[in-house]
Amino acid sequence: MSSKRLTIISSKGTLDWAYPPFILSSTAAALGYEVTMFFTFYGLQLLKKELNLKVSPLGNPGMPMPMGMNNWFPVLGTTIPGMETIMTTMMKNTVKSKGVASVEELRDLCLEADVRMIGCQMTIDLFDMRREDFIDGIDIGGAATYFEHAGEAGVNLFI
């Protein structure tokens, strides 16, 4: 078992949950770690060629909102049609203006750094996803494949 090996299970498919796995993986790779990412359930959205990630304020009470909206904006307001799109656009603009990389850029950096990316076979079958929708350079595997890598890794994270 090597302490400089990292595995990450990525199970969420929204914009806010896309950052942690790619930031951790790219940074670990830069620090010399051997990294394996396993994408399951909604995490598979992160492997699509065309990323169309959204973030929703509904059900995200911890989400910071501009203009002190956290204090008075009613939860019901987050269900207004178009809210999700507005919030997603605002989030993307904030990310860009703060000099943070986009998800696509982080993903490319990971692939460049030889981060191993595995898509969960079961989820692909479950949701009738197609291999052509995903980026190149990824493997497809199951939980046993994941454990092959996790068993050798010093750091295993579930996101």
Add this chain to the structure above:
Amino acid sequence: MSNFDQELDARGLNCPLPILRAKKTLTGMTSGEVLKIMATDPGSVKDFEAFATQTGNELLDSSEVDGEFHFLMKKTL
């Protein structure tokens, strides 16, 4: 600031881009060469210390100049 062989402008970039760009630039350099990095991300101070420890490259200098953070990283491997 002493001599350096290459310069990396990472100003305006936030975690993890300064480290990632530095890693990429260092890969293209030869052992013994020094890379000067300029960053505005305050988190980069700790990040570059960790980078040096983890990768074995030597952090020759880390300083703050006019609100910017300047580093001298020597490629040792």
